[in-house]
Amino acid sequence: MKICVFGAGAIGGYMGVKLAQAGADLSLVARGPHLAAMQENGLKLIEEDGEATVDVSASDDPSALGVQDYVIVTLKAHSVPGVVDKMQPLIGPETTIVSGVNGVPWWYFHKLGGQYDGTRLETVDPGNKQWDGFGPDRVLGCVVYPAAEVIEPGVVKHIEGNRFSLGEPDGSKSERAMALSKALSAAGLKAPVRPRLRDEIWVKLWGNLSFNPISALTHATLDVLCTEPGTRAVARGMMLEAQEIAEMLGVKFPIDVERRIDGGAAVGAHRTSMLQDLDQGRPMEIDALVGSVQELGRIVGVPTPTIDTVLALVQLRGKVAGLY
Missing domain, CATH: 3.40.50.720 (NAD(P)-binding Rossmann-like Domain)
Structure with a gap:
């Protein structure tokens, strides 16, 4: 082989x-x-x-x-x-x-x-x-x-x-x-x-979709952005929009949003991959982690106002840094 x-x-x-x-x-x-x-x-x-x-x-x-x-x-x-x-x-x-x-x-x-x-x-x-x-x-x-x-x-x-x-x-x-x-x-x-690999894809994507761009915008580590009330609420909003999209495509989530965010907090003072890319001057993985979920929302007809807002902000952050 x-x-x-x-x-x-x-x-x-x-x-x-x-x-x-x-x-x-x-x-x-x-x-x-x-x-x-x-x-x-x-x-x-x-x-x-x-x-x-x-x-x-x-x-x-x-x-x-x-x-x-x-x-x-x-x-x-x-x-x-x-x-x-x-x-x-x-x-x-x-x-x-x-x-x-x-x-x-x-x-x-x-x-x-x-x-x-x-x-x-x-x-x-x-x-x-x-x-x-x-x-x-x-x-x-x-x-x-x-x-x-x-x-x-x-x-x-x-x-x-x-x-x-x-x-x-x-x-x-x-x-x-x-x-x-x-x-x-x-x-x-x-x-x-x-x-049912797509179920696992979505559970992992749930975190990447929300934690990555929020951390790139705020420079906060996972333990902070998952416990600070404001950023936790933004992550929750993005994840609930994503869950509605995924469930329309037949995905079954084994855990709920609150447990998924708590799991992120439990990782501790971790800098997400998107924040690391921003710090180190590498192209940011915005489209695959966030833009793709917006596109899926358009395909199945689910509004994504929170995802749209965060995506617009992190795309501009990436463009200003020359990394998107």
């Missing part, structure tokens, strides 16, 4: 080290100083109980790596459409594209059934670049739970979590999903195959 992790930054690097330690036929696509460090010194993973360095096959040229059985995409959502053409040498007739990307996935309406089946999402797949370039039948969904960061080129620090939930768009337990689950499990990762 040939596996390529495309975008071997924090999450992709963490997964890559684990797969390499388990003896997987692995390659990584990265760029810049991080790639150079991996090529020269290997990829180092620091965990709570120790650290390890593995030699990896890493390149910025997919054509040097050959056709893969699985291409696991761990880029930021806005980066993926621009590399679809570059990824083509990795893709053969039987290749599975594993979409480990935050936010509403581009394939969301593939095999959903009902009146919206096959709907395309412009916010996350402008010009249908992924839909046409990958083909939705190739895709296997993935909800990424671990937290990690690249602390210096070639060095990834794992913070928490080891679950990568997998799911077919049609909810089936396919051979390709079970085979990848087995490979990830052999690497010490949790990789359940879920019949």
